[in-house]
Amino acid sequence: DAKTTQPTSMDCAEGRAANLPCNHSTISGNEYVYWYRQIHSQGPQYIIHGLKNNETNEMASLIITEDRKSSTLILPHATLRDTAVYYCIVRLHSNFGNEKLTFGTGTRLTIIP
């Protein structure tokens, strides 16, 4: 599985856009980029995923570079409730029994009032 690299921590002012980068330079053609977040002492929550096109949903936008070696999660108007650890993972979707989810250390995002 491709590995991901994320900054350890970031701060963002409340109401501003939070841009969280992720490097996945060894990603293969059939691996998807997924983002999850974890609020303290809870299970991770799914945010968004994509293959090569940019994606948007009610929570966030995902921008994937053309070479797919990096991506950025954008929270357009950050609120205090967005303070969490954000995980970027690459996930192989496979019917052949070799799919596993590997998480890194994530980015601790703190929203500043």
Next chain:
Amino acid sequence: DGGITQSPKYLFRKEGQNVTLSCEQNLNHDAMYWYRQDPGQGLRLIYYSQIVNDFQKGDIAEGYSVSREKKESFPLTVTSAQKNPTAFYLCASSTPGAVNTEAFFGQGTRLTVV
């Protein structure tokens, strides 16, 4: 409501005792996973199972064991061989091969060994 349930939420055990953490899902997912999380750390994969009666070791399987006798259930046993078992344990499930579905996580079990 469909979901994934871990129990108990908090668990205390004496050193040297085996303990089993429960994980049940009613999402009809084939794949299930166990992760360990230490304070300030990310998630590390212990074991995963793609199908009933089959499972594979993750990155930190030593001192742990699992079984997958039913699709809905993937219990994790923390054995006395695990050197530092105190941690937050998370279970997840997913549908392998299904692109537009995400993995779902339970709310975790916090194990403290004294």
